[in-house]
Amino acid sequence: MKVCKAIVVLAIMSALMIPVSAMAKEYGTLKEVISAYDSSRCKQCHEQIYKDWEKAAHSMPLMGPFNKVLGTLQDYLKQRDPVKGEFKKSNEVTKSIKEYMMPCFVCHVPQLREMSEQAAQELADAVLKENYEVLDKLQINCIVCHNQVSIIRKYRDGNPEPDTVYGTKDLGGVHADTVFTKSKRHEMLEDSSFCGQCHQGPNVITSLVLPSSEPLWCVSNYDSWLQNYIPNGGDKSCQDCHMRAPNTGHRFPPNYQDHAFELDRLKNHIKFDVSAMAYTQQIKVPDLISTPMVVIKTKVWSENIGHRFTDGCPSTKHFLLKVKVTSKEGKELFNETKYYYPQKKRGDAENKVVFASLRKLTLMRDTALNPFKVNDETFEIKLPKDVEDATVEASLTLIMEPGVKEAVYELGKFSKFVSIKGRKQ
Helix, strand or coil, X not given: CHHHHHHHHHHHHHHHCCCHHHHCCCECCHHHHHHHCCCHHHHHCCHHHHHHHHCCHHHCCCCCHHHHHHHHXXXXXXXXXXXXXXXXXXXXXXXXXXXXXXXHHCCXXXXXXXXXXXXXXXXXXXXXXXXXXXXXXXXXXXXXXXXXXXXXCHHHHCCCCCCEEEECCCCCCECCCCCCCEEEECHHHHCHHHHHCCCCCCCCCHHHHCCCCCCCCCXXXXXXXXHHHHHHCCCCCHHHHHHXXXXXXXXXXXXXXXXXXXXXXXXXXXXXXXXXXXXXXXXXXXXXXXXXXXXXXXXXXXXXCCCCECCCCCCCCEEEEEEEEEECCCCEEEEEEEEECEEEEXXXXXXXXXXXXXXXXXXXXXXXXXXXXXXXXXXXXXXXXXXXXXXXXXXXXXXXXXXXXXXXXXXXXXXXXXXXXXXXX
């Protein structure tokens, strides 16, 4: 009976000219997933777009710049250890490795939605064993963005059609491909919410209505754009800045492994201003009190960035503002460091900053650069007796990955000689 039913189904599909793979809800093996989502043939007609995409972080979502994503994913998988794991209770919640992987993996490899348990286990093994031959082939590519996740309002617009690519232009309904033979324009690919499918957090709502039982906080770009940029007069979308601005397109910058390219972008968007003076402060209360001092004012702000920066997972990314004052003889009189970054904590732990996405839940303090806000600092340094001259130095550095030389971006330096004697005649 089962054989007969299978024959009938195959006959109907043949009659309707629907490929078997199009009706499949699930791929049995990781090899099948990789084959179904192989977008290399797109390069034939979209050569420049494809070349740009190959330089994007989207082309290496399971590794990430400096392999930091891979380390985080490995950490997440290891936490399921039934004895030592932080998430050992996950085994009581679900026996499914796919369900366990979903909250942390689904944005880095959206294909997970269509994997069987076997394929999900193969993916987990590839991550733990650092099997780059496999990991390099699982990407956020043309098929993912222009088909699988292209429709976000499914009750209104339905599911993506298995033979259709969705884009921002009307191509007349045809598409020169053996699988995706049709094309359709879909306006949501131009809306910031399209990017917000992954670039938001924390995903606390998933524990209520989506297939995830563990909230994670990775990036919060979309949330910050929606709540801090738009209400204060911003009018640009994610696509305006990351796809339509010069030198963007399908590179979707940033990708911090491309140091020279990103340094140029950062210097255009991150502004650093310093002023310094030395003088003798005097006040009568009622006796005259004289205090020789150096006053330094620093300003750091982001220009045309529509969300908090830095952001992301883990939270080790930060700006480093250093201010130092030395005497004419080279003696250090003052040295202070400020850090700018979103400081996140666990909801059930003591008040200390945590890093990996599987541990972050709430914002404890946000000193990151936020839209339309200047991070102002004032430093007042009292000079020792007999010191009249000093040299002020300040620098701003972006650290994208502590301990990795290529992940350090020097954004500005300041040096000035100051004297309480005033300008020399």
